Amino acid sequence: MAGLLLSSTEKVFIVHGVQEDFRSDGRSNIDYRPMELETDVVSHASGSARLRLANTDILVGIKTEIDTPKPDKPDMGKIEFLVDGSANATPEFEGRGGENLASSISNTMQRAYHSSQAFDLKQLCIVEGKQCWKLYVDILILECGGNWFDAVSLATKAALFNTRIPLVKALLMDGGNVDLQLSDDPYDFKFLDVGSAPLLVTLCKIGEKCVVDPSAEEESCSVISLIVGITGNSKSYCADKGASNITDVDIKCSTISMNGPGSLAPKTLKNAIHQGM
Amino acid sequence: MVSHVSIKLASERVNHSVASNNDPPRFYTPGEVITGIQDFMRGHGTYAEDDCLKASVAGVMQKVNKLICIRPLKSRYVGEIGDVVVGRVLEVQQKRWKVDTNSRLDSILQLSSVNLPGGELRRRSEEDEQMMRKHLQEGDLISAEVQNVFSDGSLSLHTRSLKYGKLSQGTLIKVFPSLIKRRKNHFHNLPCAVSVIIGNNGYIWISPHKSDILMEGNKDAIENYEIQPVGKSERETMARVKNCILALVASKMMLDDTSIMFAFEESLKYDNVKELLDPEAMLDVAFLTQHRINIIAEE
Numbered sequence: 001m002a003g004l005l006l007s008s009t010e011k012v013f014i015v016h017g018v019q020e021d022f023r024s025d026g027r028s029n030i031d032y033r034p035m036e037l038e039t040d041v042v043s044h045a046s047g048s049a050r051l052r053l054a055n056t057d058i059l060v061g062i063k064t065e066i067d068t069p070k071p072d073k074p075d076m077g078k079i080e081f082l083v084d085g086s087a088n089a090t091p092e093f094e095g096r097g098g099e100n101l102a103s104s105i106s107n108t109m110q111r112a113y114h115s116s117q118a119f120d121l122k123q124l125c126i127v128e129g130k131q132c133w134k135l136y137v138d139i140l141i142l143e144c145g146g147n148w149f150d151a152v153s154l155a156t157k158a159a160l161f162n163t164r165i166p167l168v169k170a171l172l173m174d175g176g177n178v179d180l181q182l183s184d185d186p187y188d189f190k191f192l193d194v195g196s197a198p199l200l201v202t203l204c205k206i207g208e209k210c211v212v213d214p215s216a217e218e219e220s221c222s223v224i225s226l227i228v229g230i231t232g233n234s235k236s237y238c239a240d241k242g243a244s245n246i247t248d249v250d251i252k253c254s255t256i257s258m259n260g261p262g263s264l265a266p267k268t269l270k271n272a273i274h275q276g277m
Numbered sequence: 278m279v280s281h282v283s284i285k286l287a288s289e290r291v292n293h294s295v296a297s298n299n300d301p302p303r304f305y306t307p308g309e310v311i312t313g314i315q316d317f318m319r320g321h322g323t324y325a326e327d328d329c330l331k332a333s334v335a336g337v338m339q340k341v342n343k344l345i346c347i348r349p350l351k352s353r354y355v356g357e358i359g360d361v362v363v364g365r366v367l368e369v370q371q372k373r374w375k376v377d378t379n380s381r382l383d384s385i386l387q388l389s390s391v392n393l394p395g396g397e398l399r400r401r402s403e404e405d406e407q408m409m410r411k412h413l414q415e416g417d418l419i420s421a422e423v424q425n426v427f428s429d430g431s432l433s434l435h436t437r438s439l440k441y442g443k444l445s446q447g448t449l450i451k452v453f454p455s456l457i458k459r460r461k462n463h464f465h466n467l468p469c470a471v472s473v474i475i476g477n478n479g480y481i482w483i484s485p486h487k488s489d490i491l492m493e494g495n496k497d498a499i500e501n502y503e504i505q506p507v508g509k510s511e512r513e514t515m516a517r518v519k520n521c522i523l524a525l526v527a528s529k530m531m532l533d534d535t536s537i538m539f540a541f542e543e544s545l546k547y548d549n550v551k552e553l554l555d556p557e558a559m560l561d562v563a564f565l566t567q568h569r570i571n572i573i574a575e576e
Contacts, residue, residue, distance in 0.1 A: 007365075008416070010446070025520060026517065
């Protein structure tokens with residue numbers, strides 16, 4: 001993260017700590033900080049969640065809307081991500097400052113949820129080829145304490161879990177048009193199946209090793225971080241290719257070094273992540 | 278399988294308040310009426326409106342004779358001469374450094390108020406000015422003393438003592454300045470082989486215990502020492518001290534060497550340092566520490 005100054009000796013201390021698998025707050029390289037999760041916080045959203053991971057504070061709200069499906073995917077619903085950084089979080093977000101970060105988060109999320117293995121969009125279908133649900137996922141970053149991607153994906157999953165989709169009561173086919181009647185009863189709804197919704201895990205390469213859940217200080221020490229999307233398949237947790245995308249914080253790194261940590265780390269991390277869920 | 282991730286629900290949030298034996302003081306919120314205006318004097322954190330004295334900040338009342346002040350619970354650091362502070366160099370300017378000390382304005386460290394390397398005492402020449410970045414760089418952490426407070430509230434610092442100066446390896450914790458207890462000494466070598474500098478400005482520096490010979494040693498030895506890795510056991514104690522301080526801060530307890538040491542001793546029952554990140558363990562440590570402080574206060 002830019003804007004955070006660290007002296008060279010502090011960096012040396014952090015790098016050596018990662019080398020020894022003992023970070024400055026006592027965590028090992030694969031430990032997360034304790035987080036706090038709250039669901040159903042926004043009453044006028046279909047589903048919402050708030051996640052607090054140390055200083056990072058994320059609020060996710062989900063809005064449902066009826067839309068026509070894409071012609072090439074007639075039996076699938078749609079999902080769209082929108083990230084907004086509050087200027088209160090960091091001064092960088094003021095004006096248009098946070099746009100880059102926001103679009104990189106929403107693109108990564110979009111890609112992670114794109115795969116059919118990751119999130120079953122078929123459950124959002126109402127009438128094949130005609131009507132489907134569209135989910136707008138609004139992500140608001142309230143405070144920055146590092147490790148956005150993980151926090152955002154976790155909060156999104158929680159919000160999706162909390163999302164109530166109203167049940168369709170009646171269907172009228174009138175020529176080519178579909179007329180829907182939704183249930184008026186607010187308690188008449190279905191939940192989504194989010195068992196396989198992907199989670200993002202950021203691996204920060206510090207020195208020779210990789211750490212998960214870096215603090216802001218640790219993030220400023222690393223030259224590169226690798227974001228891995230992991231989907232939790234209810235059968236086996238080994239399917240881990242929701243999206244494997246690489247953000248290059250430092251362009252100087254070669255592709256080999258970026259792939260290196262990613263190829264070995266997900267195996268060790270998967271268990272850790274899914275136990276928490 | 279060991280759990281690496283812990284997610285708690287907000288409904289199970291731990292209440293961090295530690296009950297102390299005396300009643301908590303009355304807490305004023307901004308705009309709250311403190312008293313009728315009659316014969317009281319208006320101090321910091323208050324304003325007069327509609328014949329009443331009202332609080333302009335959230336905090337507790339302090340009364341000196343007729344003067345009423347509201348001391349804010351959370352504020353930026355307001356410096357006083359002689360305070361020990363920990364700061365970070367933000368900028369190298371002509372003949373001075375800009376230092377962040379958590380106060381409203383950036384503090385200033387003049388080139389003439391630092392000890393030159395080698396301990397020479399002389400007028401600062403042009404070469405010294407060009408060497409400034411060698412001495413302190415942007416991002417470097419220093420410990421210093423407040424030399425002077427300017428009329429606008431900004432501070433001028435000095436490091437003209439061997440105990441002040443650039444800080445080497447360690448970690449910095451930022452806490453509220455109001456939680457720091459003013460003491461004669463803010464440099465502590467804790468018995469657990471860890472040095473702590475409790476800056477009055479709420480910046481706390483934890484570093485491995487450093488032997489004194491290095492202070493006077495030649496430059497090579499110091500530079501060599503700066504990149505030497507810190508041992509695992511030292512790292513563990515430092516992390517423990519850090520987590521203890523954070524536990525005390527979460528419960529809004531005053532920080533000084535005794536409270537930190539008590540918390541450290543109480544935390545030893547948790548074998549793993551990372552267990553102390555758990556809110557319940559933090560509360561437990563803070564509670565036991567408060568208990569020990571109460572016992573001492575009674576004696």
